[in-house]
Amino acid sequence: MHPIPLHMKKTRVRFAPSPTGALHIGGLRTALYNxxxxxxxxxxxxxxxxxxxxxxxVPGAEAYIAEALQWAGIQIDEGVGxxxxxxxxxxxxxxxxxxxxxxxxINQGHAYYAFDSEDDLEAMRQRLKAAGADDQQYGVGTRLxxxxxxxxxxxxxxxxxxxxxxxxxxxxxxxxxxVVVQDLIRGEVVVSSNQVDDKVLMKSDGMPTYHLANxxxxxxxxxxxxxxxxxxxxxxxxxxxxxEAFGWTETMPRFAHLPLLLKPDGHGKLSxxxxxxxGFPIFPLNWxxxxxxxxxxxxxxxxxxxxxxxxxxxxxxxxxxxEQEIFSMQELVKAFAIERIGKAGTRFDIHKAQWFNQxxxxxxxxxxxxxxxxxxxxxxxxxxxxxxxxQISDVLRDRITFPSDLFKLGRFFIERPLEYDQQVFSKKWNxxxxxxxxxxxxxxxxxxxxxxxxxxxxxxxxxxNLGVKPGQVLQVLRVSVTGQASGPDLMKSMxxxxxxETIERIRTCIRSxxxxx
RNA sequence: GGUCCGUUCGUCUAGGGGUUAGGACAUCAGAUUUUCAUUCUGGUAACACGGGUUCGAUUCCCGUACGGACUACCA
Numbered sequence: 069m070h071p072i073p074l075h076m077k078k079t080r081v082r083f084a085p086s087p088t089g090a091l092h093i094g095g096l097r098t099a100l101y102n103x104x105x106x107x108x109x110x111x112x113x114x115x116x117x118x119x120x121x122x123x124x125x126v127p128g129a130e131a132y133i134a135e136a137l138q139w140a141g142i143q144i145d146e147g148v149g150x151x152x153x154x155x156x157x158x159x160x161x162x163x164x165x166x167x168x169x170x171x172x173x174i175n176q177g178h179a180y181y182a183f184d185s186e187d188d189l190e191a192m193r194q195r196l197k198a199a200g201a202d203d204q205q206y207g208v209g210t211r212l213x214x215x216x217x218x219x220x221x222x223x224x225x226x227x228x229x230x231x232x233x234x235x236x237x238x239x240x241x242x243x244x245x246x247v248v249v250q251d252l253i254r255g256e257v258v259v260s261s262n263q264v265d266d267k268v269l270m271k272s273d274g275m276p277t278y279h280l281a282n283x284x285x286x287x288x289x290x291x292x293x294x295x296x297x298x299x300x301x302x303x304x305x306x307x308x309x310x311x312e313a314f315g316w317t318e319t320m321p322r323f324a325h326l327p328l329l330l331k332p333d334g335h336g337k338l339s340x341x342x343x344x345x346x347g348f349p350i351f352p353l354n355w356x357x358x359x360x361x362x363x364x365x366x367x368x369x370x371x372x373x374x375x376x377x378x379x380x381x382x383x384x385x386x387x388x389x390x391e392q393e394i395f396s397m398q399e400l401v402k403a404f405a406i407e408r409i410g411k412a413g414t415r416f417d418i419h420k421a422q423w424f425n426q427x428x429x430x431x432x433x434x435x436x437x438x439x440x441x442x443x444x445x446x447x448x449x450x451x452x453x454x455x456x457x458x459q460i461s462d463v464l465r466d467r468i469t470f471p472s473d474l475f476k477l478g479r480f481f482i483e484r485p486l487e488y489d490q491q492v493f494s495k496k497w498n499x500x501x502x503x504x505x506x507x508x509x510x511x512x513x514x515x516x517x518x519x520x521x522x523x524x525x526x527x528x529x530x531x532x533n534l535g536v537k538p539g540q541v542l543q544v545l546r547v548s549v550t551g552q553a554s555g556p557d558l559m560k561s562m563x564x565x566x567x568x569e570t571i572e573r574i575r576t577c578i579r580s581x582x583x584x585x
Numbered sequence: 586g587g588u589c590c591g592u593u594c595g596u597c598u599a600g601g602g603g604u605u606a607g608g609a610c611a612u613c614a615g616a617u618u619u620u621c622a623u624u625c626u627g628g629u630a631a632c633a634c635g636g637g638u639u640c641g642a643u644u645c646c647c648g649u650a651c652g653g654a655c656u657a658c659c660a
Binding site for chain 2: 189204300415465554555558
């Protein structure tokens with residue numbers, strides 16, 4: 069079989085999360101970049117689950133990841149979920165494949181059995197540290213001092229294996245080689261193989277480590293581009309060495325190591341532990357930790373629209389080189405280019421995400437907005453007509469960042485004020501104000517039609533008749549009707565409220581609020 | 586400690602040997618608005634430092650500093 073030259077290969081990218089909990093926002097960005105490249109090139113987006121660590125497996129995590137991707141609009145073409153010709157796509161279901169490949173490396177002298185106990189390894193590290201060695205790794209310089217098939221007689225190795233003594237399979241890193249990683253974002257990264265340690269390939273529980281599994285799977289699944297976080301850059305040389313040992317260099321995928329997403333203070337990468345500690349979500353969806361029962365807020369539940377999150381995320385580390393900021397997924401697919409991904413770590417600033425959200429929220433139809441409001445009202449035990457909900461939504465649309473703001477800011481339309489803003493009343497609640505309000509309430513029944521403009525004219529006329537400037541009592545009127553010192557257009561608000569309700573609110577206020585002194 | 590990666594306004598970034606170093610978010614001011622918000626206009630604000638190379642470096646090279654990642658039988 070002849071390998072297909074890389075440049076002719078169809079783009080096949082994978083997102084390969086580990087089901088150890090919720091997907092975090094950095095992972096979502098990684099998925100997004102993979103997806104954009106796949107779509108742009110007419111390639112395939114694959115979801116592979118890297119569940120080789122049985123100890124860290126978290127029930128529900130896989131379903132969470134699938135739901136999060138779907139919510140974000142990242143469609144999976146192949147892999148866990150849709151299936152495909154290169155399955156299974158869960159690494160835990162591919163044990164025998166890894167075993168065969170590890171065996172192949174052993175047969176070819178690229179790997180060996182190691183029987184060292186944890187104590188042995190710890191002792192080795194202590195010894196090296198005490199000796200002042202630069203590093204304390206199991207590798208070129210130390211492997212011959214350890215308990216493995218390189219140091220044990222063949223018969224001893226065979227008998228240990230036969231008797232079921234626990235062992236791992238380690239990669240035998242070649243000596244004195246310059247390992248070159250070609251990175252699409254960073255260019256050439258060169259490391260001496262002497263710096264690379266003899267990584268464990270197969271663990272004693274029979275599962276592969278990430279290093280083996282990822283290389284074997286990417287090869288077998290014909291992955292063309294490995295786009296992953298920068299935290300993988302240090303181990304990329306191992307992967308390159310593995311491709312070489314397997315004889316797969318011709319078809320080795322291209323690497324792109326994404327800049328890290330940093331905490332807002334720039335110290336350290338954003339991690340799952342930061343969930344709800346930083347004042348903004350770090351997970352796409354709410355996540356309930358099955359062990360502790362704690363719930364971490366997700367972007368979806370916090371009121372972020374998927375298109376806003378995607379737009380925001382796309383710009384964390386990438387930009388189109390133009391001054392356009394607003395991109396739909398379609399536009400991102402067209403404009404995306406790996407070469408335009410930056411190198412430096414990116415601090416996470418939620419303000420911009422909020423701005424994107426505000427932008428996208430405003431572009432929604434009044435009807436869509438009203439559905440959010442209606443849902444919140446229903447939750448609060450209130451039913452209003454869709455027509456009213458739309459009127460409220462419309463008057464509020466320029467004042468909201470999240471859908472929930474509709475309810476927060478529009479609540480006064482539904483509920484009569486329980487108290488009145490004292491800042492305003494302490495200064496402006498006086499005889500004149502009461503006189504104007506009272507007269508205004510009296511004249512409201514004859515306003516025709518009962519809409520903002522005539523209401524406004526009536527109010528101004530009423531005030532003028534009593535020798536008061538409208539501006540002096542407008543604040544008071546607002547508070548009497550809404551309870552609040554600020555809000556949307558008052559005249560329009562009174563229109564939406566309706567004639568009877570408005571009159572009632574003004575009268576109630578006058579009745580219940582004594583004049584000072 | 587070692588290896589690797591990085592460093593343009595507060596933040597995300599454009600740019601690139603000669604520019605008034607551009608945009609966005611945030612912030613500030615003014616205008617509009619009956620309030621607040623919106624909107625509009627304007628402003629403050631950046632090439633980490635030191636050496637080279639060069640007629641000229643923010644841009645190229647080398648150091649230094651600072652930051653980050655990795656350094657598991659985790660991914």
